[in-house]
Amino acid sequence: MLRQGLYVVRGLYRDGLKLIRLAGQQSFNRAHLPASYCHQPIGVRALTMSSWPFSSKPRDYSLPNESWSPEMQKLYDHYNALCEVEEEGEKKRGAWWRLPSYNRTLKYATGGRCLSKLLQAKARLFTRNIEEPGAGFEYVVFLNKPEKSCVCVFQAGHLLEGPPGHVHGGAIATMIDSVTGTLATYLSGPVMTANLNMNYRSPIPLGSVVLVHCALEKVEGRKTFISCRVTSSDRAKLHTDATGLFLTINVGHLFGA
Amino acid sequence: MLRQGLYVVRGLYRDGLKLIRLAGQQSFNRAHLPASYCHQPIGVRALTMSSWPFSSKPRDYSLPNESWSPEMQKLYDHYNALCEVEEEGEKKRGAWWRLPSYNRTLKYATGGRCLSKLLQAKARLFTRNIEEPGAGFEYVVFLNKPEKSCVCVFQAGHLLEGPPGHVHGGAIATMIDSVTGTLATYLSGPVMTANLNMNYRSPIPLGSVVLVHCALEKVEGRKTFISCRVTSSDRAKLHTDATGLFLTINVGHLFGA
Secondary structure (H helix, E strand, C coil): CCCCHHHHHHHCCCCCCCCCCCCCHHHHHCCCCCHHHHHCCCCHHHHHCCCCCCCCCCCCCCCCCCCCCHHHHHHHHHHHHCCEEEECCEEEECCEEEECCCCCHHHHHHCCHHHHHHCCCCCCEHHHCCCCCCCCEEEEEEEECCCCEEEEEEEECHHHECCCCEECHHHHHHHHHHHHHHHHHHHHCCEEEEEEEEEECCCCECCCEEEEEEEEEEEECCEEEEEEEEEECCCCCEEEEEEEEEEECCHHHHHCC | CCCCHHHHHHHECCCCCCECCCCCHHHHHCCCCCHHHHHCCCCHHHHHCCCCCCCCCCCCCCCCCCCCCHHHHHHHHHHHHCCEEEECCEEEECCEEEECCCCCHHHHHHCCHHHHHHCCCCCCEHHHCCCCCCCCEEEEEEEECCCCEEEEEEEECHHHECCCCEECHHHHHHHHHHHHHHHHHHHHCCEEEEEEEEEECCCCECCCEEEEEEEEEEEECCEEEEEEEEEECCCCCEEEEEEEEEEECCHHHHHCC
8 A cells, every 4th residue: 555655755745744746747757867867766866866954865775785695686787777878978867767765755855843743753664664684675676667667676585474484475465565556656646555466376485586577557547557477586487466556646635634 | 475384384393394283173173172272272282282392482472562552452352351251150262262473483383403494594474573562563363263254453563654654555465464364274274375355445544453354255175265354443444355365285385395
């Protein structure tokens, strides 16, 4: 049901609870921005690149850390390289964008004062609530705007166990909800999950690296339909397939605004 | 995709990797057992009540702790009272059973030696991987055997955030997978999730207490169909409804046995 706080925050800002668009869907059309911006896409960029108002930048969990396996790093490098292309000696943005990821963007976006009254100050994004590198969800999402699709490289840590030695179905559902929802948000603005339908085909061993591929199926009014396939890193084995239905919302209603 | 390690362990035990039934489905028919046993149901009881072979008993996460809200405690007390009935001055088992819950049953069940070679020694059940009381999933499952149903009292901690101030859809999916799967396991033996289909109707505020009601729909060969409704604690508001399909498995295949 999530949309990563990161994206929802695009709609939130005020003395307390005013709605503005820190970075709206028009962010997709910034053809004039230099190629290096592909590493700081949408929403967050508006905060980080110019006038970050707080003492320190939050940790971007989508960047490599020492827990990443060589396989995870290799896949990261592969997609990250696609974020830049060289044309006539100049580096330009490619079709892919790496999406940064934080454990609580709202805290940073508002300075935390008003929202800490409204929300618990200790709240953390579910997928980023474990600080120990490699213990929980290690993942990075790359968006392909022209194709209206994305891929997530996901390494499942030892705290995600369900069946002995394998990843919990709820942890797989969490990644599917997060990645399909992220794509829906980029395509349709702030959304909430309305339906998730998942077929578990083959269990995922703890510690392994898988790919979560998502693609837009269709948009009908407020409804955005996303399909999803979780495969082995070489794409040969299908672990889970799923569909997600997302409804466009006015995020203000979450706060009674 | 999980079946809590607790239940899967029913099928696992040997020098290394032999399959036996520590407590099988016949556990349902222990009418001769005293009422007090309803607090130590199936599987674990076989380990804990007679010859617990290790130095200390593991923590049972389904028992009340200081983080539980008065509402959570009240619901616990309500269902726990139904686990015992008094007839002619004697206490007997009621229709309900409280299910204990551990963060890694296999570790305890085998002494950890063989399985630690096979699995990561640090692995923890996804729903019990946070030690801080109240921060993650606080829940307790009560099983109603005659009705082939169960109810889970669930208090959502601040580390389960998805939309600002609300529970992540993946965390809700995790509870649904866990509770439907637990019921399927009690009815059909070790199972794996084959399909989960969830409709998110209304977001769940962080910190609130909800009920997860599950009931058997039908059994067809290896397939067990479970329905599920996540409601407010007074049952007035429907947050999520879902169906789960589970396939009976031989747990040995998870280990290549």
